[in-house]
Structure formats: C-alpha cells, structure tokens
Amino acid sequence: MSIGPIAFDASLWDEPTTGIGLYTRCLASSLEGFGVTLERFGARVSGEHPRGQMGRTGYALAHLPRDLRASQARLFHALGNFNLPLTRVPGKAYVVTVHDLLPLTMRETVSTAFRWQFRLWLSRSLRVADRVICVSAHTEDELLARFPEATGRTLVVHNGVDHVDAERLDLTGEAFVRALALPKDFVLYAGSLDVRKNVSLVLDALERLRAQGKKASLVLAGQSWFGSGPVETRVGRMRAEGFDIRPLGYQSAPVFYELMRRAAVFVFPSLGEGFGLPPLEAMRLGTATIVSNAGALPEVCGDAAPAVRPDDAEGLAEVIDQLLRSPEERRSWAEKGRRRAEQFTWKRAAERTLEAYESALAQVGG
Known part of the structure; x- marks a missing residue:
C-alpha cells in the first residue's frame, strides 16, 4: 500500500530534549530512510506548519484540525501519549503513540492539573484513534486494563537505541569531560531526578556501603x-x-553518552517505566547496568542486567560493590548488554510503525 505523506506530530521538535522528543526525531529520521514523506505539524518554528508562540495544547485543540483539513496527508500520527485532535477530521486516519500511563499509575509523580489533562485527553484520543502504538507490552497491558475500549487497535513497537552510535564528543566536549576529573571507577545515574526514577535508592545504597567501610563515587547527570x-x-x-x-x-x-561510556557501572532503579531507554543506552555503549525489576525494565533489559527490587537498598549496595570489585564481571555484563541492545533499532521501529499506518489507513478506507 502506498501511504503517501504522513502528517507528523512535531510539537516537541524545537524543545529541549526529552524522551518523547528523542523518539520524535529518531522515528522521523528512520521513516524518511524508508522514503516516507513527513509533513511536520506543531513545532515552534520548524516544519511545514509551525505553531509560533502558541502553546502546544492550544495548537493541538484549536489549530491542528484546520491545518489537517488543508493537508494532502491521509494520516496524522500523534507522538506524545494523548495529543490527538478531539474530533475526527474527515478522511484522515489517526495513530497515537502511548509511552506510559505513569500519570495514572503513579499519581504522585505529576501535578494534579497534568494528571487530569492526561486522563481526559487520553480517554478521548483512544476513542478517535484508528491504531494505538505502545512502546512496550507492559504499557499495552496497563493501557488495556484501564481502557479496554482500545482492545484490537494496539500494536507494540519497541524504541530503538542505535541513535547513541552517532553521538561523539567534539574538541570542546572532550576538554569539558577532562575538566570534570572523574574518578577512575564511578557509578553513574543519568536521567531526570524526579521521584519516579528512585534516585533516593542509590543514595540509600551509598550510605549502606559507607557503613560497611566501602566507598563508591556517584555521578548524577x-x-x-x-x-x-x-x-x-x-x-x-x-x-x-x-x-x-x-x-x-x-x-x-554527546557528554551524556560519554559519561555512560566511561562509567564503571550504570544504575537505574526506577519505580516504573513505560520503556526504559537510559539503561538500554548504557548497555548499547558497553557499560554494565543495574536496573530495578519494575515496569517495562524486565521486558527491555531481559537477563542482560542484574535487577533488584525498587525498595531493596541492601541488594543494590551489594550488586554495586560486587561489580566495582570485579572488572571481569563488569565485562561479562557489558557484553550481555551489548548483545541485548542490538535487538532494538530505529529501523525496526519504523518498519513496525509503517505496519500501524497501513492498518489505520485500511480502517478508514485509505
């Protein structure tokens, strides 16, 4: 089936990089690699239909339907969990990517206002979507448990991780990392410092190691x-x-990923993940990685990373100490991680996304 141009949600294209923003750009690049023409909607200044000074929500609700009516694209793909127009634009298929349901399953990790926006807009988006892409089977299970009306319209499409291969330091970046004077064998946590990421468990583990007379250097990026x-x-x-x-x-x-390369151990004991990209990135870069057994992390990391309960500070301290004391064991886990991460590519994500597009277009007779 010829799918023609795709109306592509670019609302995070010009914003500081977040997980969804990274997903947006990597998926776009891979789709274009298959010869797909993307018409970008809703970026601040980029693409064919920039929103200018208007906020993302205001644009999606008020202006996006008008812009879609004027477009030759027969399908719109919303990339940010719930941001489909509230009503159907005649002749257009709708696809939405749902990354996680954490605002509903972990209420304390977001503001009350955002939680209500998420719930109401997601509920409406699921009513109008022809196909729903979930980035993991875990996210799909949580979605269908709360919104069974989406049954039969979901498709699991894992994220890729090979974007890290292209990120290398320039001379300025190399000078910056040298100036950090990082310790020889350091533990790294890389990601936002919000409650859900459970950085407090890493701090608990450090306190337990000190109580045992052991030291560990921690870098937070x-x-x-x-x-x-x-x-x-x-x-x-x-x-x-x-x-x-x-x-x-x-x-x-480039600095973020260089820190991952140089770390002795990467830790990511999150309380919940819809996918869990940072540990997979560290694994791709050849760093021994420790995760929790929560959310989608077991699905994504498999048996290629030691896992602890997200409340087990003693267990985390023990694994950190074991890996810091054993370069051979670190190398073993690093090799397992590399092999696991090779299974997750953006080319494969684009192929599966195209399947969702074709299915959605068939649903509306495209």
Whole structure:
C-alpha cells in the first residue's frame, strides 16, 4: 500500500530534549530512510506548519484540525501519549503513540492539573484513534486494563537505541569531560531526578556501603524535574558529610553518552517505566547496568542486567560493590548488554510503525 505523506506530530521538535522528543526525531529520521514523506505539524518554528508562540495544547485543540483539513496527508500520527485532535477530521486516519500511563499509575509523580489533562485527553484520543502504538507490552497491558475500549487497535513497537552510535564528543566536549576529573571507577545515574526514577535508592545504597567501610563515587547527570527537590536537598547534605557525589545537571547528548561510556557501572532503579531507554543506552555503549525489576525494565533489559527490587537498598549496595570489585564481571555484563541492545533499532521501529499506518489507513478506507 502506498501511504503517501504522513502528517507528523512535531510539537516537541524545537524543545529541549526529552524522551518523547528523542523518539520524535529518531522515528522521523528512520521513516524518511524508508522514503516516507513527513509533513511536520506543531513545532515552534520548524516544519511545514509551525505553531509560533502558541502553546502546544492550544495548537493541538484549536489549530491542528484546520491545518489537517488543508493537508494532502491521509494520516496524522500523534507522538506524545494523548495529543490527538478531539474530533475526527474527515478522511484522515489517526495513530497515537502511548509511552506510559505513569500519570495514572503513579499519581504522585505529576501535578494534579497534568494528571487530569492526561486522563481526559487520553480517554478521548483512544476513542478517535484508528491504531494505538505502545512502546512496550507492559504499557499495552496497563493501557488495556484501564481502557479496554482500545482492545484490537494496539500494536507494540519497541524504541530503538542505535541513535547513541552517532553521538561523539567534539574538541570542546572532550576538554569539558577532562575538566570534570572523574574518578577512575564511578557509578553513574543519568536521567531526570524526579521521584519516579528512585534516585533516593542509590543514595540509600551509598550510605549502606559507607557503613560497611566501602566507598563508591556517584555521578548524577540529569535535569531537575517534578518532585526532585528532596533528592537535591539530600545530595547536598550527603556531600557535606563527605560522600563523593558529583551532580552535573543537564548535559548535552554527546557528554551524556560519554559519561555512560566511561562509567564503571550504570544504575537505574526506577519505580516504573513505560520503556526504559537510559539503561538500554548504557548497555548499547558497553557499560554494565543495574536496573530495578519494575515496569517495562524486565521486558527491555531481559537477563542482560542484574535487577533488584525498587525498595531493596541492601541488594543494590551489594550488586554495586560486587561489580566495582570485579572488572571481569563488569565485562561479562557489558557484553550481555551489548548483545541485548542490538535487538532494538530505529529501523525496526519504523518498519513496525509503517505496519500501524497501513492498518489505520485500511480502517478508514485509505
């Protein structure tokens, strides 16, 4: 089937990189690699239909339906969990990607206003969507448990991870990383510092290691997020007590991934993930990775990363210590991680997404 141009949700195209923004750009590039023409809607300044100074929500509700009516594209793909127009545009198929249901399953990790927006808009989007892409079977299961009306219209399409291969430091980046004077064998957490990511468990593990007379250096690379205040306060207190914790804040992609390459161990004990891209990135880059057994992490990481319960600080401390003391074991886990990560490519994600497009177009007679 010839699918023609695709109306593509670009609402996060020009924004600071988030997981959905990364998904947007990587999927777009891979779809274009298959010869698909994308018509970008809703970026601030990029693409064929920029929204300008209008907010993302206002554009999607008020202007997107008008712009879609004027477009030759027969299908619109919304990429941000719920942001389909509230009504059907005649002759257009709708696809939406759902990354997670965490605003509903972990209510404390988002604001009340966003939780209500998420619930109401997702519910409406599922009513008008012809196909729903879920980034993991875990997300699909949670979606169908709460919205059984979507049964028969979902498709699991895993994210790719091979985007990390292209991210290399330039001379300025190399100088910056050298200036950090990172310790030889450090533990890395890379990602936002919100409650859901469970960075507090890593801090608990450090305290247990110190109580046993053992040391570990921790590097934190990631931006503040909703609910990150207590973690940041605790990091400051622990640093004052002599713990070697180095909070670096948000870093560009080349620096972010270079930190992953240089870490002895990457830790990601999240309380819940719709997919869990950071540990898969670390695995792709050849770093031994520790995860929790929550959310989609077992599905994504398989048996290629040791897993602990998200409340097991003793267990996490034990695994960190074991890996720091054994370069051979780190290399073994790193090799397992590389092999696992090879299964997740953006080319494969694009192929599966095209299947969803064809199915959606057939549904509306395209």
